Amino acid sequence: MVTSLFTELGLIDCVIFKHIGAHEFEVIYKADSWFDPLIQGVSAGHNIEIDNNFPFLLDFMQDAIPHWQAKAANVIDSGIWTETIQGHPLRLEAQAINNPPHSYLVVHRLKDKFEKKQQTLQLARELLLSNDQITARHEQLEKRMADLLNSSSAIHTLEQPIIQALEQAEIGVAVLDERLQMLKGNPALQALFSDTSVEIKQPIDRLLLELFKKQYPEYERIFATHSPWSGELCWLNPPEQGKWLKVSIYPIKDGLRHIKNWILSVSDVTQVKFLLKRNEKLSHYDVLTDLPNRQYFWQQLEDRALRGKPFFLLYLDIEKFKRVNELHGHATGDQVLIGLAKRLSSLTRMDDLIARIGGAEFAVVLGLDDLNTQHLHNEYNQCKAFIREVINACSLPFYLESGGRCEIQLNIGATSFPKDSKNIEELIKFADIAVSAAKNSPETHTAFYSQKLVEDALKRVQMENALQTAITDNEFELFFQPIINLSSGQVIKAEALIRWRKIDGALVSPTDFIPLAEQTGLIVPIGKWVINQACKQMKVLSEAGKIIKISVNLSPRQIADRQLFSFIKQSLNKHKVNPCQFEIELTEGVLIDDYDKVQHLLSELRTLGISVAIDDFGTGYSSLAYLQKLAIDHIKIDRSFVMSLTASNQGQDSDSAIVLAVIAMAKSLNVGVIAEGVETDYQKRFLQECNCPSAQGFLFSKPLPIEQFLRLPAQLP
Numbered sequence: 001m002v003t004s005l006f007t008e009l010g011l012i013d014c015v016i017f018k019h020i021g022a023h024e025f026e027v028i029y030k031a032d033s034w035f036d037p038l039i040q041g042v043s044a045g046h047n048i049e050i051d052n053n054f055p056f057l058l059d060f061m062q063d064a065i066p067h068w069q070a071k072a073a074n075v076i077d078s079g080i081w082t083e084t085i086q087g088h089p090l091r092l093e094a095q096a097i098n099n100p101p102h103s104y105l106v107v108h109r110l111k112d113k114f115e116k117k118q119q120t121l122q123l124a125r126e127l128l129l130s131n132d133q134i135t136a137r138h139e140q141l142e143k144r145m146a147d148l149l150n151s152s153s154a155i156h157t158l159e160q161p162i163i164q165a166l167e168q169a170e171i172g173v174a175v176l177d178e179r180l181q182m183l184k185g186n187p188a189l190q191a192l193f194s195d196t197s198v199e200i201k202q203p204i205d206r207l208l209l210e211l212f213k214k215q216y217p218e219y220e221r222i223f224a225t226h227s228p229w230s231g232e233l234c235w236l237n238p239p240e241q242g243k244w245l246k247v248s249i250y251p252i253k254d255g256l257r258h259i260k261n262w263i264l265s266v267s268d269v270t271q272v273k274f275l276l277k278r279n280e281k282l283s284h285y286d287v288l289t290d291l292p293n294r295q296y297f298w299q300q301l302e303d304r305a306l307r308g309k310p311f312f313l314l315y316l317d318i319e320k321f322k323r324v325n326e327l328h329g330h331a332t333g334d335q336v337l338i339g340l341a342k343r344l345s346s347l348t349r350m351d352d353l354i355a356r357i358g359g360a361e362f363a364v365v366l367g368l369d370d371l372n373t374q375h376l377h378n379e380y381n382q383c384k385a386f387i388r389e390v391i392n393a394c395s396l397p398f399y400l401e402s403g404g405r406c407e408i409q410l411n412i413g414a415t416s417f418p419k420d421s422k423n424i425e426e427l428i429k430f431a432d433i434a435v436s437a438a439k440n441s442p443e444t445h446t447a448f449y450s451q452k453l454v455e456d457a458l459k460r461v462q463m464e465n466a467l468q469t470a471i472t473d474n475e476f477e478l479f480f481q482p483i484i485n486l487s488s489g490q491v492i493k494a495e496a497l498i499r500w501r502k503i504d505g506a507l508v509s510p511t512d513f514i515p516l517a518e519q520t521g522l523i524v525p526i527g528k529w530v531i532n533q534a535c536k537q538m539k540v541l542s543e544a545g546k547i548i549k550i551s552v553n554l555s556p557r558q559i560a561d562r563q564l565f566s567f568i569k570q571s572l573n574k575h576k577v578n579p580c581q582f583e584i585e586l587t588e589g590v591l592i593d594d595y596d597k598v599q600h601l602l603s604e605l606r607t608l609g610i611s612v613a614i615d616d617f618g619t620g621y622s623s624l625a626y627l628q629k630l631a632i633d634h635i636k637i638d639r640s641f642v643m644s645l646t647a648s649n650q651g652q653d654s655d656s657a658i659v660l661a662v663i664a665m666a667k668s669l670n671v672g673v674i675a676e677g678v679e680t681d682y683q684k685r686f687l688q689e690c691n692c693p694s695a696q697g698f699l700f701s702k703p704l705p706i707e708q709f710l711r712l713p714a715q716l717p
C-alpha cells in the first residue's frame with residue numbers, strides 16, 4: 001500500500017534486486033510494468049539470474065561485482081542510459097549499493113530528472129563557454145594595453161596607438177592614472193548603462209570603484225599592494241533589475257615598479273547571471289568544480305556565525321595560476337581546478353564547507369572537534385594539521401588528459417571565528433590579509449591572521465616605497481670585502497656587497513632588503529646599479545694599481561632578465577674594464593630552478609671571459625653533476641660550515657668533515673674553493689692545513705667602503 005503510494009507520487013520508480021550470489025538476485029521490489037519488456041518474468045519475491053542475456057546491464061555489472069565484493073558501505077552509479085522500447089525512449093540509471101551485510105542492485109526509470117539534467121548540463125556548457133570567452137577577452141585586452149602602455153613614455157597623456165586600441169575594444173575599458181583618476185574611457189564603457197532608463201550621475205569608473213569598495217573587503221589591499229584583481233560586481237537599481245558586471249583591474253608598473261597606470265576592464269555578464277538564475281543549483285554552485293560559489297559561501301558563512309560554534313576560515317590561493325593558463329591553455333587550467341576541488345573535498349568532513357570563491361581561489365570553513373575546543377592551542381593544531389594535509393595533497397602533480405602533468409603551489413591564510421572576529425565581513429578581510437601574507441612566506445606558504453601580520457604588511461609596503469625612492473635618490477653604496485690566498489696572504493679578489501644608507505645615515509644590511517627587492521622585482525634595477533657601480537669602482541681600483549678580480553652577487557630574478565648579459569657587457573665597456581676581472585656569484589638554488597637560463601647566460605658570459613662562483617655552497621641541493629656540466633670556476637663554502645670549525649671540535653664533527661670533503665672534491669674537479677666567514681686563527685689554520693686555497697672573513701677584513709678598501713695592504717696577515 002505504502003509503496004504504491006510512493007510509486008504514485010513518483011518517489012520510487014525502480015526495480016530493486018538483492019544480490020545473493022555471483023549473478024543471482026532476489027527481486028524484492030518492482031514498481032511498474034515498464035521493466036517487463038527488458039527482463040521478462042520479474043516479479044517480487046522471485047529469484048533471477050542476471051547474466052549475458054541482459055546486455056543492457058552487462059557493462060555495469062563489471063563495475064558492480066567487485067564493488068559488492070569490497071563490502072564497504074557505498075553506492076556506485078551507472079550514469080544515465082537510454083533503451084528504446086517500441087519506439088519510445090526509456091531513460092534508465094542503475095545503482096550498486098552496499099549496505100553490509102546486504103548488497104543491492106537498483107534500476108531506476110528517470111522521467112523529468114533526465115530532461116532536467118540535460119537542461120542543466122546544456123546551461124552549464126553555455127555558461128562555461130561564455131565565461132571562458134569573457135575571461136579570455138579581458139586577458140587579451142590587458143596584455144595588449146600593458147604592452148602599449150609600457151612602450152609609451154608619457155604617463156598623463158595617452159598616445160595615439162593606445163587611444164586607437166581603446167576605441168576598438170569590444171569591452172568597456174578605462175585607463176586610470178596612478179591615483180585612480182580616469183585618463184580615458186572607451187565607447188563600450190560609456191555604453192554599459194545605455195540600456196537602462198536610469199541616469200548615471202557620476203563617471204562610470206567612479207561608480208565601478210565605489211561598487212568594488214562596498215562589495216569586496218579586499219579593495220584596500222588590492223590598491224595598497226598594487227595587485228591585479230578580477231571579480232563580479234552587482235549594480236542594483238530597484239525597481240529595475242540591476243546589472244552584473246565582470247570587472248578586472250590590472251596595474252601597469254614602470255622599471256622601478258612604480259605604478260604608472262591602472263587598466264579597468266568591464267563586461268556586462270547580466271545574461272550569464274540570468275542563465276544561472278534559471279537553475280537554482282547553478283546559481284549557488286560553481287559550474288566548473290560543482291562547489292558552492294562565492295555568493296552562496298557568504299550566505300553559509302553567515303549561518304555558521306549565527307550558530308556561534310568556533311571554526312577557522314581558510315582562504316586558499318593557487319600561486320601564479322595565470323601562468324598555468326598561459327603555458328598550458330584554459331582547458332588544462334580547468335582540469336587542474338577540477339582536480340584540486342576533488343582533492344580538497346576528499347580532505348574535508350561532512351560538516352566543513354568548501355567553496356570556489358574566485359578564479360584560482362578557494363575557501364574552507366573548518367569545523368573543530370568538540371573534544372579539543374577548550375584549549376586554544378588545540379584548535380590551532382587541528383587547523384595546522386589540516387593545512388599540512390592540504391599542502392601535501394596538492395603538491396602532488398596533476399595528470400592531464402593530454403598525458404602531460406602540471407604542478408601547482410597553494411598559499412593558505414587562516415583566521416579564527418570567534419577569536420579574531422565575530423563579524424563575517426571582517427573575518428573575510430582577515431582571511432584575505434592572511435593569504436597575502438602566506439604568499440610572502442616561501443617556506444610554509446601559510447599564515448594565520450594576527451595584528452602583527454597587519455603591521456608587517458604595512459612595514460613591507462613602507463619598505464617597498466622607501467626602496468623605490470632609494471633607487472631614484474641614489475641611497476645605495478657598494479662595499480668591498482677582500483678574498484685572500486691562504487698560502488701567501490695576498491688579496492686576490494674582492495666581493496662587492498651592497499649597503500643602503502638611509503637619509504638619516506642609518507645603514508641597512510642587504511639581508512634586510514634584498515629578499516623584499518627580490519619578491520617585488522626591484523632587484524632588477526638595484527642589481528643593475530650594483531653591476532654598473534662595481535665596474536666603475538674596478539676602474540678606480542686599477543688606476544690605483546690594485547688589479548684584482550671583483551665578484552658581484554646575482555639574484556634569481558636577475559637571471560630571468562633577458563637584458564642582463566647585454567647590460568653587463570655595456571657596463572664593462574663603458575668603464576673600460578677587463579671582463580676577465582669580473583666574476584658573478586650565483587646560489588645553488590638558481591642552478592637547479594633555472595638551469596636552462598643559467599646555462600645560456602653562462603655560455604654568453606664565458607665568451608667575454610667572465611668567471612662564475614657558486615655562493616653559500618652546501619646550503620642548497622646542487623650536485624657535482626651540475627658543477628661539472630656548467631663548468632663552474634669557484635665554489636664558496638658557506639659560513640655556517642666554517643663557523644663550526646672550533647678548537648673544541650678538533651675537526652671531528654660532521655661540518656669539519658663536509659669542509660674537508662668539499663675541498664677534496666673541488667680539487668678533483670679542478671674547481672677553485674673560497675671559505676666564507678673566517679673569523680678565527682684556528683679556522684684559518686685548519687683551512688690552510690687541508691689545503692683550502694682561499695678565504696674571506698672578518699679575520700682579514702670586514703666589507704669596506706672603496707676609500708678604505710684602497711688603503712688595505714696588498715697582503716693580509
Ligand code: C2E
Binds near residue numbers: 676
Ligand atoms: P653573501 O654573498 O654570502 O656575502 C657574504 C656575507 O657574509 C656578507 O654579508 C659579509 O659581510 C658576510 N661575512 C663575510 N665574512 C664574515 C665573517 O667572518 N663573519 C660574519 N658573521 N659574516 C661575514 P652582507 O654584506 O650582509 O650580505 C649578505 C647577503 O646579502 C650576501 O651574502 C648576499 O647574498 C646578499 N647581497 C649582498 N650584496 C648583494 C648584491 O649586490 N646583490 C645581491 N643580489 N645580493 C647581495
Ligand code: MG
Binds near residue numbers: 553
Ligand atoms: Mg656572495
Ligand code: MG
Binds near residue numbers: 615616636638639676
Ligand atoms: Mg655567501
